[in-house]
Amino acid sequence: xxxxxxxxxxxxxxxxxxxxxxxxxxxxxxxxxxxxxxxxxxxxxxxxxxxxxxxxxxxxxxxxxxxxxxxxxxxxxxxxxxxxxxxxxxxxxxxxxxxxxxxxxxxxxxxxxxxxxxxxxxxxxxxxxxxxxxxxxxxxxxxxxxxxxxxxxxxxxxxxxxxxxxxxxxxxxxxxxxxxxxxxxxxxxxxxxxxxxxxxxxxxxxxxxxxxxxxxxxxxxxxxxxxxxxxxxxxxxxxxxxxxxxxxxxxxxxxxxxxxxxxxxxxxxxxxxxxxxxxxxxxxxxxxxxxxxxxxxxxxxxxxxxxxxxxxxxxxxxxxxxxxxxxxxxxxxxxxxxxxxxxxxxxxxxxxxxxxxxxxxxxxxxxxxxxxxxxxxxxxxxxxxxxxxxxxxxxxxxxxxxxxxxxxxxxxxxxxxxxxxxxxxxxxxxxxxxxxxxxxxxxxxxxxxxxxxxxxxxxxxxxxxxxxxxxxxxxxxxxxxxxxxxxxxxxxxxxxxxxxxxxxxxxxxxxxxxxxxxxxxxxxxxxxxxxxxxxxxxxxxxxxxxxxxxxxxxxxxxxxxxxxxxxxxxxxxxxxxxxxxxxxxxxxxxxxxxxxxxxxxxxxxxxxxxxxxxxxxxxxxxxxxxxxxxxxxxxxxxxxxxxxxxxxxxxxxxxxxxxxxxxxxxxxxxxxxxxxxxxxxxxxxxxxxxxx
Numbered sequence: 001x002x003x004x005x006x007x008x009x010x011x012x013x014x015x016x017x018x019x020x021x022x023x024x025x026x027x028x029x030x031x032x033x034x035x036x037x038x039x040x041x042x043x044x045x046x047x048x049x050x051x052x053x054x055x056x057x058x059x060x061x062x063x064x065x066x067x068x069x070x071x072x073x074x075x076x077x078x079x080x081x082x083x084x085x086x087x088x089x090x091x092x093x094x095x096x097x098x099x100x101x102x103x104x105x106x107x108x109x110x111x112x113x114x115x116x117x118x119x120x121x122x123x124x125x126x127x128x129x130x131x132x133x134x135x136x137x138x139x140x141x142x143x144x145x146x147x148x149x150x151x152x153x154x155x156x157x158x159x160x161x162x163x164x165x166x167x168x169x170x171x172x173x174x175x176x177x178x179x180x181x182x183x184x185x186x187x188x189x190x191x192x193x194x195x196x197x198x199x200x201x202x203x204x205x206x207x208x209x210x211x212x213x214x215x216x217x218x219x220x221x222x223x224x225x226x227x228x229x230x231x232x233x234x235x236x237x238x239x240x241x242x243x244x245x246x247x248x249x250x251x252x253x254x255x256x257x258x259x260x261x262x263x264x265x266x267x268x269x270x271x272x273x274x275x276x277x278x279x280x281x282x283x284x285x286x287x288x289x290x291x292x293x294x295x296x297x298x299x300x301x302x303x304x305x306x307x308x309x310x311x312x313x314x315x316x317x318x319x320x321x322x323x324x325x326x327x328x329x330x331x332x333x334x335x336x337x338x339x340x341x342x343x344x345x346x347x348x349x350x351x352x353x354x355x356x357x358x359x360x361x362x363x364x365x366x367x368x369x370x371x372x373x374x375x376x377x378x379x380x381x382x383x384x385x386x387x388x389x390x391x392x393x394x395x396x397x398x399x400x401x402x403x404x405x406x407x408x409x410x411x412x413x414x415x416x417x418x419x420x421x422x423x424x425x426x427x428x429x430x431x432x433x434x435x436x437x438x439x440x441x442x443x444x445x446x447x448x449x450x451x452x453x454x455x456x457x458x459x460x461x462x463x464x465x466x467x468x469x470x471x472x473x474x475x476x477x478x479x480x481x482x483x484x485x486x487x488x489x490x491x492x493x494x495x496x497x498x499x500x501x502x503x504x505x506x507x508x509x510x511x512x513x514x515x516x517x518x519x520x521x522x523x524x525x526x527x528x529x530x531x532x533x534x535x536x537x538x539x540x541x542x543x544x545x546x547x548x549x550x551x552x553x554x555x556x557x558x559x560x561x562x563x564x565x566x567x568x569x570x571x572x573x574x575x576x577x578x579x580x581x582x583x584x585x586x587x588x589x590x591x592x593x594x595x596x597x598x599x600x601x602x603x604x605x606x607x608x609x610x611x612x613x614x615x616x617x618x619x620x621x622x623x624x625x626x627x628x629x630x631x632x633x634x635x636x637x638x639x640x641x642x643x644x645x646x647x648x649x650x651x652x653x654x655x656x657x658x659x660x661x662x663x664x665x666x667x668x669x670x671x672x673x674x675x676x677x678x679x680x681x682x683x684x685x686x687x688x689x690x691x692x
Contacts, residue, residue: 051190055183055202056240060209060247062183063176067213067248068255070155070168077106077159078355092344099342103160104335110156111416112327114149121150122326122415125174127520130229132177133203141174142181150175153417162356163338164411165404167422173210173225180206201240204229208241209248211482216253218245220482227476228516269357271487273366273457278491283439283456287495290435290461291468291502294428297405298472298507301424302515304409309522312413326415333414337407350400351385356426360466362386363429364487366459368440369393397434401427420515425470425479432465433458460492464499472503475514541629550655554579555586557610559601562594573643576616577652585645585652587616622647 081102088094114121120128120141128141140146154171157164184202207229211221222241279287312318321329339345341352354362362385369386370393386396408423436458443456467483480500484490507514513521551569553561553576565574572591578584589610597614610616622645623632632644646653 052187052201053240053243055187056205056244057247059176059180059183059202059206060213060244060249061251062179063172063206063209063213064248064251064255066151066175066179067172067252070151070158070172073155074158077155078161081159081161082353095344096339096342099163100335100338103163103338104331106156107160107164107334107414107416108327108331110153111330111414113156114153114416115326117149118143118146121146121153121417124170124418124420124516124519125150125177126170126228126516127523127525129174129177129203129207130516131520131525133207133229142178144178144182147175147178150178150417154419157416157418160334162352162354162359163341164334164414164418165337165356165408165423165426166411166414167356167419167425169211169214169421170419171417172214172419173207173229176210176213177203177206180209201237204234204237205240205244208245212245213248213252215482215486216249217482217485218242218249220478220480220485221245221249223478223481224476227478228474269361269364269486271364271366271459271463271489273459273489273491278489279457279460279495284495284498286435286439286461287464287499288502290432290465291499292506293435294431294465294468294499295472295503295506297431298469298503299512301405301409301473302507302512302518304406305412305515306513306518308409308413309518313522318413322413322415330414330416333410337411340403340407346399346403348388349391349396350403351388351396354385356422360426360429363426363433363462363466364459366457368437368444368456368458370437370441370444393437394434397430397437401430401434404430421470421474424473424515425466425483428469429462429466431469432461432463435465436461460489460495463487463489463492464496467496468499468503471500472507473515475504475508475517477501477504542626550575552577552580552652553589553610555610555616559598559608562610563598566591566594566598571643571655573617575645575652575655576610583651585619585622585647585650587618588643588645589614589616619645624648625653 081098084102085095085098088098111122118140120143125141128138132138132141150171154168154175157166158168160166180202187202204225207225208218208222211224212218213221215221219242222238222245225241312322318329341347341350343352347353351359351362386393404423404427408427411418411423412420436456439461440456440458463483467479471477471479477497477500480493480497483496484493519525550571551565551574553565553574555576555578557565573588574591574594575588576586578586593614597608597610601608625646625648627646643655645655
């Protein structure tokens with residue numbers, strides 16, 4: 001009886017606590033107590049604010065920790081390389097092998113590792129992220145394997161230093177999106193009724209957090225994600241984006257303080273520009289000229305970038321190596337680049353010993369290098385490296401700009417995780433430094449009359465050039481805020497904005513695609529704003545020409561017709577019309593409800609019509625066949641819908657869907673002289689793809 005009483009008490013306690021299950025598992029009561037405590041904690045936290053807000057905070061903190069760990073690892077690897085190179089001083093041959101083989105081997109390892117573990121981890125990741133934000137499902141790009149391989153591969157890429165001249169912004173946005181994807185799944189488990197909202201908003205927030213965690217620039221990071229990532233940005237996303245970005249930037253700067261890099265929270269690249277008179281009124285003309293120059297150079301750079309993308313795809317040798325021998329290709333290219341930047345060779349004319357952070361710091365120096373070049377006893381530290389070969393600063397800067405232009409274009413073909421924002425940011429700073437040094441030289445020699453140009457700050461021109469060139473390459477204005485937050489120099493906000501606007505105006509002329517647009521077009525990713533740059537007539541295509549004929553049902557359809565529709569169609573929403581003759585659209589029925597209707601028919605046997613056994617949902621928006629592709633794309637993006645029905649005076653014409661399972665390559669019209677748009681679906685997946 002006692003044994004039965006114990007069993008009854010055990011059953012009673014088990015019934016009281018539904019968390020107690022699987023009696024064979026050890027410590028059932030302790031585990032149940034912990035789970036109940038977590039449930040109570042969730043209720044307490046939920047009373048303060050929504051659970052998703054804790055996910056936004058966790059996203060910013062985790063991304064900042066990843067960024068700090070990456071910077072710490074890269075700094076140690078760079079110091080190890082510099083120490084080994086210094087220890088070999090006196091033997092030029094050994095120094096050459098140390099300088100070239102170290103980055104070549106580490107980049108070959110990064111490329112091979114990324115290719116073998118997860119081929120999706122190579123490249124920037126920004127084109128893929130903004131494709132996912134548009135509503136396209138690409139689960140392989142958010143996998144844990146991709147996160148692991150991209151993180152380690154990016155560390156190896158950055159450890160190559162200024163030899164390869166690549167950054168981390170793009171891949172880190174991708175990393176942040178992966179973290180956001182897993183946090184969105186966690187929020188989905190906690191609150192199942194907000195699945196779609198949590199998943200969609202978390203990915204949008206992740207894009208801004210990635211930039212904020214790289215530079216500690218929350219405002220610029222969010223605006224960068226608005227301009228580059230999303231073709232349509234909902235106002236409801238602003239508060240979560242800024243909140244998560246602020247958490248990430250604060251954590252990133254606090255980790256730097258605790259790591260000993262600073263005494264308090266401050267700008268990442270702290271400058272000492274004069275506040276009393278930061279620039280003279282007439283210098284506005286020079287800043288405008290700098291913007292036009294950056295815009296012209298960006299057009300040249302973007303043309304070379306598009307050419308190298310086409311060349312690597314059409315040339316059989318490069319195409320084969322980038323397909324089967326990625327590690328060998330990366331090692332050969334990096335060895336070639338490192339040979340050119342060897343300090344005892346051409347590297348002495350472009351400060352090759354500097355890391356990318358040191359390069360930007362030297363360009364932002366507010367002191368005039370030309371005024372100190374003749375005073376050998378008090379030479380500035382940046383000047384010692386830029387004039388180490390005995391040549392003038394102007395020659396070194398011009399040589400740096402000419403060499404880094406084609407070297408950066410070549411480095412963009414490397415099949416490894418790499419970012420391309422920071423390199424163009426530094427390149428623009430070099431352009432601005434050259435203009436600033438020229439203006440400072442003219443003012444110091446008395447060529448300009450009066451006191452209007454008594455002292456010129458070359459660092460201000462470098463900052464304006466960095467924002468202008470990076471903004472022109474990416475077709476954005478957010479680099480203005482990124483530059484200001486990086487340096488804390490709000491005194492130069494107006495000239496920086498002016499230079500960036502001028503550069504954007506010149507770079508956007510002629511419908512030239514931006515850097516990321518060119519990548520989307522090259523990879524055939526479905527991103528309509530990118531294709532609008534390559535094919536201006538594409539968005540004005542009428543929807544009626546591209547609408548897809550779909551399997552449909554009439555409201556009086558029986559189970560046999562419903563079963564046939566389920567077998568021949570994979571669409572989640574099957575349109576319902578009044579009759580097959582009239583084709584008047586009444587709404588749609590969900591595939592899941594249709595399957596339930598068929599199961600009931602098989603078990604209950606009496607036949608029912610479709611309108612009696614299923615709920616016919618009303619369509620919220622129906623577009624006309626005379627609407628354009630641009631309008632259809634806007635509706636899909638704003639509504640977050642997967643399907644749009646096309647009807648002419650109430651009669652169903654077809655439908656347009658986002659790709660969910662697979663994608664097919666878009667056919668191009670042979671009759672058009674330019675690229676055109678075709679949309680179609682495959683037999684085994686409902687899919688719509690934009691391409692050129």
